[in-house]
Amino acid sequence: MALSGDSVFASDWARTLTDPLAFAHEQRCLSYAWTFLGFTTDLAKDGDWFRATLATRSVFVQRFGSELKGFENVCAHRFYPLRTKDRGNGPIVCGFHHWRYDGDGCAIGIPKCQENFGTVSRALGARLKPIEIATCGALVFGRFPAPEKRESLAEFLAAGFPILAALSQSRATPRALSMPVAANWRLNLHINLDDYHTVAIHPTTFGRNGYVRREDISYVRFGLHSAFLGTSKPDAFAEMAAACADGSFRATHYCTFQILPNLIVSLLRSDGDFFHCYVQQSVPVAHDRSVQRIWVHPSPFQADHSWFIRWTRPLSDPIRNRLLWHYVRRVGREDNSACERLQEVAHQVDRPPFLSAIEERVGWFEQSYRQLVTEGEEMQKCINLHQMNH
Ligand code: FES
Numbered sequence: 001m002a003l004s005g006d007s008v009f010a011s012d013w014a015r016t017l018t019d020p021l022a023f024a025h026e027q028r029c030l031s032y033a034w035t036f037l038g039f040t041t042d043l044a045k046d047g048d049w050f051r052a053t054l055a056t057r058s059v060f061v062q063r064f065g066s067e068l069k070g071f072e073n074v075c076a077h078r079f080y081p082l083r084t085k086d087r088g089n090g091p092i093v094c095g096f097h098h099w100r101y102d103g104d105g106c107a108i109g110i111p112k113c114q115e116n117f118g119t120v121s122r123a124l125g126a127r128l129k130p131i132e133i134a135t136c137g138a139l140v141f142g143r144f145p146a147p148e149k150r151e152s153l154a155e156f157l158a159a160g161f162p163i164l165a166a167l168s169q170s171r172a173t174p175r176a177l178s179m180p181v182a183a184n185w186r187l188n189l190h191i192n193l194d195d196y197h198t199v200a201i202h203p204t205t206f207g208r209n210g211y212v213r214r215e216d217i218s219y220v221r222f223g224l225h226s227a228f229l230g231t232s233k234p235d236a237f238a239e240m241a242a243a244c245a246d247g248s249f250r251a252t253h254y255c256t257f258q259i260l261p262n263l264i265v266s267l268l269r270s271d272g273d274f275f276h277c278y279v280q281q282s283v284p285v286a287h288d289r290s291v292q293r294i295w296v297h298p299s300p301f302q303a304d305h306s307w308f309i310r311w312t313r314p315l316s317d318p319i320r321n322r323l324l325w326h327y328v329r330r331v332g333r334e335d336n337s338a339c340e341r342l343q344e345v346a347h348q349v350d351r352p353p354f355l356s357a358i359e360e361r362v363g364w365f366e367q368s369y370r371q372l373v374t375e376g377e378e379m380q381k382c383i384n385l386h387q388m389n390h
Pocket residue numbers: 075076077078079080094095096097098099
């Protein structure tokens with residue numbers, strides 16, 4: 001049941017891999033889509049903030065009491081970045097001329113304001129560009145605002161919402177890693193959704209088990225997103241969503257969820273009945289560059305381990321965690337170097353690929369990606385119109 005890539009890939013699908021202008025247009029469109037930015041564990045205390053990238057633009061998210069607020073990381077005065085580190089705690093004060101902002105992004109403390117601007121700080125009306133923030137479990141998402149009413153994060157994540165909410169809960173701060181990749185972010189997504197490359201690219205890890213058989217697994221679409229479940233049981237996805245929602249879920253097999261545009265959340269079986277939650281994001285940097293961010297934490301679900309396993313866990317957990325980390329890095333490096341080779345010849349690609357039955361999710365991703373870009377184009381038109389009328 002080979003699929004023709006023609007029906008799901010645009011004929012010029014590789015253009016944004018080689019053309020900086022096409023890439024910039026794509027990113028402008030995707031800035032209106034809910035995008036993963038970071039974890040609530042980095043925003044536990046009042047005043048905690050982290051910096052992130054939303055469709056190539058630098059942004060930051062900060063806790064103000066019970067609320068999370070997000071802003072573009074650019075000062076209203078002369079555009080200096082307000083946050084110059086990955087995370088921290090404290091008020092929003094620009095490092096260039098010390099303008100100070102409140103939780104609504106308004107400049108409320110401008111040094112020597114009367115003397116230099118002829119008025120008081122508030123009267124100047126200078127403010128930061130806000131971004132919309134929403135959370136799902138410990139995952140923080142953001143998007144650029146638009147005048148139209150749009151779907152909430154829960155609507156966007158659809159049936160995946162309770163699953164991501166449950167998987168992202170971590171008892172400890174997730175272990176994090178970030179790797180630069182000399183390849184377009186979409187190539188990274190493609191390889192993650194491709195269950196056909198494992199034998200050739202990961203011969204000593206997954207490849208040892210040969211190819212997965214389509215009839216042994218389930219591929220599921222929910223909203224714009226997709227999942228791979230390591231079981232052929234009908235309704236496994238709906239059952240998992242229901243069990244995650246009511247707190248009764250127990251991990252029994254590998255599964256992975258791809259959330260448009262660039263997030264992967266998986267439940268990895270590390271050894272026996274031990275599972276880890278794996279979060280990966282391919283952050284776009286340029287048409288031919290991205291950064292792969294990875295976080296891993298032990299699965300938050302209860303497991304029925306024998307007394308011996310429970311008793312030896314203080315000794316075995318560090319070894320298990322270290323082995324898993326080693327494996328995550330190796331698989332990541334192998335995938336990334338395959339993507340970098342693909343990027344080298346991307347300018348020669350002028351048609352859709354052939355897709356096997358175990359690459360079906362790659363095609364689904366391309367369809368959903370095009371839909372998101374089209375919605376972003378509509379949003380941009382609507383914003384332009386709105387600006388013309390005001
Ligand atoms: S650029 Fe931020 S205070 Fe001047």
